[in-house]
Amino acid sequence: MGQAHDALSDGLREAFRTASLLRWAPAITLAAFLLPIAAGLAGTLLPAMGWLPALGANSFSLAAWYTLFQAPGFVSAWQLTLFTGLLSTLLSLLLALGVVAFLHQRPAARRLGEWMAPMLAMPHSALAIGFAFLILPSGWLARAVSPTLTGWELPPDVSTVGHPSGWPLVAALLLKEVPYLVLMTLGALNQINAAAQVAVARSLGYGPAQAWFLVVLPQVYRQIRLPVCAVLAFSLSVVDVALILGPGNPPTLAVLAVRWFADPDTRWVFPAAAAATLLLLTVSGSLLLWRGLEVLARQWLRRRTRQGVRSAHSAVAAGLATALAAALLGAAATSMLALALWSLALQWRWPAFLPSAWTWDNWWRQASSLAPPAVTTLALGAVSTLLALVLVLACLENEVQRRPSARAEGRDPSAAGRRALWLLYVPLLLPQVAFLFGLQVLLVRIGADGSFWAVVWVHLVFVLPYLFLSLADPWRAFDQRYARTALSLGASRWRVFWRVKLPILLRPVLLSCAVAFAVSVGLYLPTLFAGAGRVATLTTEAVTLSSGADRRVIATWAILQAAFPLLVYALAAALPRWLYRHRQGLAR
């Protein structure tokens, strides 16, 4: 009895100590990813105004903007950026909502979610390379129908990849963003009683798809608004996919800025900074425009609701969207298959549907050049994920432990968390190119550019939000009575964390880490800038090779790049299932 009492008071003391340390977690975490962004933004905005003392420019001027506006193709570049960014966002959202409206009442919805989740792990650039192999004039699609159906004895002389309209860029963005938004929407559905409300709407005469659009969508949109905004910002400012699939001359605004930043003539830094700043303004303006569209859409839905029109149009539209999304998933899978075949091809002449001779030589020959970037990729992913995990867990534990006192003081315990949500999205709502150059200048100044740890830090900026966003909900939903029971049995806070909480939450922890790892592996521009071109990962190399190397070589790089996150994801899904195979309560 006395012993148990001692252990309990020890546990309490320990709890106070760790709690005081934990109090600093949110501040440290926010500083870790907001400070570099703030510094980077300043370091990009100032050169846009002609200020960069490191290059001897220390008076403000608008010269950079004149150069930007008068650059050949500037207007088309800007138009292309707006067209591809807005169109791909609008289409991804419409398709994703159609898919959920069509499938939400069918058991297929859950299986679809399970199929789409690995798509999120796929790096954008690997998917874009595979998609290029599919749609090139000499690509797999053309081979599938030639020459029997088309009569093409030679690859047709048309442009697909790099088409000036930017449609391949839009299509490739859809491949990734539709599954992302579908999963976000399915997740939001869990928070309202969607099934019962749809049942009521159906008893009032509305079909399932229309019921979903009129009754469920207005309630869940608030929860998917930030992800949609992130998709919009990303689509407007993406660089790697635009390098692989977008037009070359003029390219999108983001690619233009990167190209000028990389110019050996450092005077191009100023118009590059102006282009990056313009992109930042473009993204902000587009977000405002989107907000306006949201209001209009909401008013239109409300008017339809008041009129009481029962119509079958929604069902048709939702079915069509689902068919299109299925075609996209098929295209993504075919793209990956095309990469795999090319990586094993010895000879694959036009217009053969399959390689005429197979070999492992592509892999063996590449092995020595693949290995070092592969190790770097793994190390960057592992280290940045672990660092982010420690910070995120500290933040979440801090929040959970302060919950009772917040309640006692009559405050909403999760209000602070909701306010912080916007901050978490900051790195996802800003164009990367708008702060990476300034960050690079900062890294050069402290002598850290091109180092492994500089790249880890920049990866952390992007890894952290994703890890937090995927882990926060399950962590907050943990039943605190388990922890209180363990404490009352005499276990210390520390022991409760390691022996009770972490094991119970192992599955969401591992899956969130897999998401974070995949984010790190896929990062192109942040690696390029922080690494000063000296830290080579599978992604930076694959994107560089994509512009000209032998398809068999490109394929090995892209396949390996995609394989890492997929394997980690599979492992994260399988491990808890195996560990808890005799624990029905956890094995799901």
Added chain:
Amino acid sequence: MAQMHPDLQLDDVQLSVGGRALFAPLHARVPGGQCLTVMGASGCGKSSLLAFVAGTLDPAFAAQGSVRVGETVLDGLPPERRRIGILFQDDLLFPHLSVGDNLAFALPAAVRPAALRHQQIDAALASAGLAGFAPRDPATLSGGQRARVALMRTLLAQPLALLLDEPFSKLDTALRADFRRFVFEHARSRGLPVLLVSHDEADAVAAGGPVIELGVGAA
């Protein structure tokens, strides 16, 4: 007002899960204006029976038998084409719509123009003792008020029959008797056939119609 609706008729209806029948085959005929009460302990399949009639039965169940309203056979029709109104334990008012818009959602589109729609909605609210409540947020209403709005919403869709899935069980005792009377008066005055499931004897007494005990005689 009291134009009589055709009968709601169940022929040989039986539900089963995994080959096990939940109750003996059920025959019933509910004339317009009457209420049939189906009693039974929880888990006997009475809510599933209503889901079967409404067309929202979980695919885990196997069902046999037939449901008709007058001469119209409902079997195989999706819920939205059955014109069967249903009230659940929860009022399930849509939280993103005002009270008036919840009702407008139910009102058929054929009721036009907007002025006529407003008039009918205001009349429905007035008959529920809620005149002037149209612009209100449903979340600011009391439980009893919400329950009455839910009934008006169901009735405004002009159903041919009304299903009641223990809609009184979550209200406290004082409100319960009031709301019961309210529901049955409205259903009777519209001549609707009503099918009520409940485990509360008082519900059956208030319904004043025939009573079937479910779960007895199950195979």
